[in-house]
């Protein structure tokens with residue numbers, strides 16, 4: 326561990342990453358793919374990427390070469406929206422959003438009063454992310470200050486690039502989960518001072534959504550954001566129709582749901598709005614103008630029965646977009662499964678999602694949505710070397726189907742439809758293997 330920053334290592338295998346946005350340019354030019362490739366890592370960052378034949382002769386003698394030949398080396402997945410405290414309510418039966426929260430989420434988040442329980446969930450959560458090749462995530466904690474502290478401490482021990490924040494809720498939740506505009510502000514501020522930009526960690530101001538925060542708390546959230554120029558903001562937006570109707574009752578002065586966040590000054594380029602399904606047409610323009618990001622959470626939208634995401638309107642408006650598993654409303658930590666369900670949601674919507682577009686959203690696109698494209702998301706020199714190694718042939722069916730695939734695009738598509746955690750052969754953080762044998 327101690328000499329990881331000094332060491333240079335080379336990884337051999339098929340190397341794949343994006344250099345452009347396939348939604349904007351010719352897909353074929355959006356990525357680089359070296360079938361016999363090499364990734365060279367120095368001091369935890371990408372030093373070089375290219376064909377094995379060229380890169381290997383430039384290597385200084387004595388450099389360790391790790392051989393992943395036959396497998397795909399690609400940047401780690403980026404999950405732009407999920408809840409670590411909901412790990413243990415995944416696959417809970419039969420509710421839509423507002424009842425889901427009351428029945429499953431709030432009682433479970435109440436258990437995070439117990440720091441020991443929170444620690445055990447955090448450990449499992451990070452193991453599970455890494456087993457699935459997810460190396461960065463934007464994560465909601467609970468209302469308990471220590472739930473965010475535990476999250477950050479565990480992420481720091483693993484040297485992960487993570488974004489999180491203490492949830493703020495001052496109404497419409499059980500008493501045992503409520504803070505107040507003042508305590509929510511104070512506790513968030515203390516967490517920001519301790520954790521924001523500490524090592525690879527970043528803080529997101531996190532009112533759960535406008536249903537559970539009063540105008541006073543949303544005002545305090547903006548005050549927090551304004552206290553430092555580089556803080557993140559995460560919340561939920563227009564996930565479910567009953568939720569949208571409730572917002573109109575709770576904020577009778579608002580023009581629509583997004584207008585609530587807008588009036589309080591909470592929309593900016595470091596803000597992520599999870600779901601964003603039932604939007605007014607003018608909302609797309611507004612999100613784009615203010616450079617805010619949206620997180621598309623297909624497994625959750627299907628499982629909680631929330632609705633079908635409109636990718637075309639998002640991309641037409643050039644809104645920054647990333648993928649979210651939204652565990653535990655979402656049904657899997659696997660980004661491959663999430664991309665597969667994204668494809669199906671869009672089929673129902675009469676829209677398309679190509680394999681390249683999907684993998685872009687899960688890597689460089691997600692990084693861009695979080696203003697982290699200068700640090701993660703692809704293998705340009707200087708980027709932090711967080712990556713996964715994918716095995717395309719983990720089941721008899723995949724082997725059989727892959728044998729017929731001639732292009733990388735076909736293989737990626739089969740992986741996002743048939744794949745899961747078993748395809749993630751190894752995961753590396755800053756050039757160091759943290760999962761796999």
Ligand SMILES: [Zn+2]
Nearest residue numbers: 407561599651
């Ligand atoms: Zn969520």
